[in-house]
Amino acid sequence: GESVGLHLPTLSVQEGDNSIINCAYSNSASDYFIWYKQESGKGPQFIIDIRSNMDKRQGQRVTVLLNKTVKHLSLQIAATQPGDSAVYFCAENIAPPSGSARQLTFGSGTQLTVLP
Amino acid sequence: DAGITQSPRYKITETGRQVTLMCHQTWSHSYMFWYRQDLGHGLRLIYYSAAADITDKGEVPDGYVVSRSKTENFPLTLESATRSQTSVYFCASSGSHPASGQPQHFGDGTRLSIL
Numbered sequence: 001g002e003s004v005g006l007h008l009p010t011l012s013v014q015e016g017d018n019s020i021i022n023c024a025y026s027n028s029a030s031d032y033f034i035w036y037k038q039e040s041g042k043g044p045q046f047i048i049d050i051r052s053n054m055d056k057r058q059g060q061r062v063t064v065l066l067n068k069t070v071k072h073l074s075l076q077i078a079a080t081q082p083g084d085s086a087v088y089f090c091a092e093n094i095a096p097p098s099g100s101a102r103q104l105t106f107g108s109g110t111q112l113t114v115l116p
Numbered sequence: 117d118a119g120i121t122q123s124p125r126y127k128i129t130e131t132g133r134q135v136t137l138m139c140h141q142t143w144s145h146s147y148m149f150w151y152r153q154d155l156g157h158g159l160r161l162i163y164y165s166a167a168a169d170i171t172d173k174g175e176v177p178d179g180y181v182v183s184r185s186k187t188e189n190f191p192l193t194l195e196s197a198t199r200s201q202t203s204v205y206f207c208a209s210s211g212s213h214p215a216s217g218q219p220q221h222f223g224d225g226t227r228l229s230i231l
Contacts, residue, residue: 043222049219106151
């Protein structure tokens with residue numbers, strides 16, 4: 001799973017299998033979540049987002065699940081391909097006190113490796 | 117092609133020097149952001165801008181200066197570089213604040229080493 005820490009969690013999956021990447025968020029006031037993919041030497045790339053009034057959202061080959069009870073977010077990638085190898089991280093957006101600006105807080109990421 | 121570009125891609129400098137990292141976007145996005153990425157940490161926000169001539173501090177602004185005289189440019193300056201500022205710096209832009217549903221688009225980063 002993923003949380004802010006000193007090491008980068010890793011996940012290795014066989015090509016064609018499904019991948020599940022987890023993210024534990026800290027603030028129960030977070031109301032918007034984003035998953036990003038970052039390939040080596042590149043900037044983060046938006047994958048999918050979800051608002052706190054939803055439990056599940058699907059995209060092309062990806063699904064994000066949100067469990068607000070345990071403050072847990074997951075990204076599921078169907079039929080994982082070699083091109084999916086990258087670091088994946090979640091970001092949460094906290095509804096701030098009135099007058100304060102919203103900011104995204106990013107997790108440190110999970111390294112996904114797709115094995116042939 | 118439209119996009120967001122950062123320059124330089126790599127930079128080595130010495131402590132005490134001033135260095136400016138450039139960021140240019142062609143989408144006319146209102147919001148622009150500067151992050152740093154360090155091993156063991158997620159992206160941390162340095163400064164952001166909601167529009168030209170409007171900037172605000174993020175989580176780790178100390179030692180950095182930004183300006184936004186034009187919508188498309190958002191340079192980041194380290195006025196007197198320190199070794200702790202060795203990092204990979206990412207610029208991002210979005211049409212509105214991230215929580216409104218528009219994702220941030222990131223550049224490919226500047227890898228900055230301070231000796």
